[in-house]
Amino acid sequence: MAYRLLALDIDGTLLKSNYRLTKETKEAIEYVKEKGVYITLASGRPFLSANKVAKTLKLSPSYLISHDGAFMADNVASPVFERRLSAETVYQIVDILENYHCHFRLFHEKYAIANKTKQKSQLISRMNLQLNDPLFYSTHYVESVSHRLIDQPLSVLNIRAQFWNDREREDAKEELQDTISGLRFIISNDGELHITDERASKATALQSLADRLGIKLTETVAIGSDERDLDMIAQAGLGVAMGHAPESVKSASDWLTRSNDQNGVGYMVKEVFRKQLRIEV
Known part of the structure; x- marks a missing residue:
């Protein structure tokens, strides 16, 4: 199976407990980008905060899922998916x-x-x-x-x-x-x-993004560490739980990686994507 879309939670997943990005994680993201995989961030953070992390990883411009799945955009002024509270x-x-x-x-x-x-x-x-x-x-x-x-x-x-x-x-x-x-x-x-x-979730937003890109859900990888990531992990082609995630999230996943303080994203990337040839989205 060739995976074409990678969705990453930020806090507790990409970032260590001290809110820092490691060199190993940055290198892992570059490795996936070189494979031609579309990368999005799927976070509870506001869009502008998630976008700051995306720019650090050189993902921008890219459609980002933010606000616990209630907002998706590549620019804060031009959302392509939103589920607002009136x-x-x-x-x-x-x-x-x-x-x-x-x-x-x-x-x-x-x-x-x-x-x-x-x-x-x-x-x-x-x-x-x-x-x-x-x-x-x-x-x-x-x-x-x-x-x-x-x-x-x-x-x-x-x-x-x-x-x-x-x-x-x-x-x-x-x-x-x-x-x-x-x-x-x-x-x-x-x-x-x-x-x-009630219509907002990371899973729903990820489905919307996959449809927009012409990618099947079976061709997606989703990584998270929190209850808010559970439905996204459960529906992805490959759902990955961080090593410190609660048992409910681990049970919904297909693959368990190390914790965020043990370079869990980098470890997962090397194991899952190392044999995948470059693809075009």
């Missing part, structure tokens, strides 16, 4: 989240809006590490997000909420499910609640 739905979600102790962010394709909180945590700091360059993706902190939305309604692509304890997260999720229809909820490896339109 302004009315966003307000309903925020109105509920503001009754809980949590830090949440609304992700538009060009910027984020977040509630101010006095709580500090390693997980929030980790989120900031992913998005801390205001020159390409800014975050606006406000005292009351719901008041802001009354004055300036906003349709966004996804919402992420970090709670101080798991019980409160489950209570909030249950209330959201009971009150608002048409939502998709996934809890990431770090316990963060991710909310998108």
